Amino acid sequence: MSGTDRDTGSDRTAPPGSIEAHGLTKSYGKPAVRVLDGIDLHVGPATVFALLGPNGAGKTTAVRILATLTEPDSGAARVAGYDIATERGKVRRAISLTGQFAAVDETQTGEENLRMMARLTGLTRAAARRRADELLVRFGLTDAARRLVRTYSGGMRRRLDLAAGLVGSPEPGVFFLDEPTTGLDPRSRQELWQVVRELADRGAAVLLTTQYLEEADRLADRIAVLDKGRIAAEGTPATLKSRVSGHRLDVVLTDGAAYLRLATRAVHHSPETLTLGLPTDGTAAHVRALLDEIDPTRTDVARFTVHSASLDDVFLALTAEVPAHV
Ligand SMILES: Nc1ncnc2c1ncn2[C@@H]1O[C@H](COP(=O)(O)OP(=O)(O)OP(=O)(O)O)[C@@H](O)[C@H]1O
Ligand SMILES: [Mg+2]
Structure with a gap:
């Protein structure tokens, strides 16, 4: 478990692998439409948490707020122990965000992408190469390492996105995955599930959004159903079914x-x-x-x-x- 660096003088008030949100609201447009209408979320370490909801339910909005890309109208949240309003930089350094916003360059190979990102986080050339190699092995991309990303299948691309989110060290305690398996074939989906499970097993809090009930059922420890901007239900797959x-x-x-x-x-x-x-x-x-x-x-x-x-x-x-x- 990785909840011990609280006493290193940082201002964290929650473990690194955690998400705590209270009363988040967000409206868009004129006249204003309430996209999030008071959302509470609690995700602990070593947990896969699925935010489940139909199109337009507010899933991406919630993820963007927690990842500090969008400001909420009201409410508060701590991600990896840091306040999303007052400690944005710390939140950003402590999380990995993949999904619609990945910054992978399609005209480079997977290996080149990872090495370049590792260099950007300040690693030396040799250390960047080692880090890239480790990640290529971990995400099953060694064979495809020297191919242009443009030629990757959807599943390979998602795995590279995830690897890219891990380039910086130390490994983030919180992962946001916005519809990580949408459009993947069943095998690629299962491979990705395994990778996500491993992230949580190493102690991370993983918040993923999905429209697939089967995915939430198979993968998530806890599920929140988001509907019309509110959490309509929350619990383990078993408790929800018993409802x-x-x-x-x-x-x-x-x-x-x-x-x-x-x-x-x-x-x-x-x-x-x-x-x-x-x-x-x-x-x-x-x-x-x-x-x-x-x-x-x-x-x-x-x-x-x-x-x-x-x-x-x-x-x-x-x-x-x-x-x-x-
Ligand atoms: N920047 C924006 N400006 C105006 N409206 C927005 C903006 N972002 C989101 N919305 C609206 O907010 C609502 C929720 O959008 P959001 O992307 O959070 O839903 P979602 O649950 O992720 O949906 P999907 O399953 O389609 O990805 C939608 O009606 C969308 O049109
Ligand atoms: Mg979305």
């Missing part, structure tokens, strides 16, 4: 009137197929009682299935609007 009763009863209704009547109590809506999903604990007793309750005349439900709740269900339950009509 939707563990199981879901999907009923296919016989007509639109029955669908509309029951739509408000459903956590899953599929108007095209007249299917609604209702929370259940999955026991025969509860499923039977639920079917009797929603369809006392035994005419409205044509078919049903029961399955385990997925993170999709949590997400839909928290973010979906109930459709007004079929």
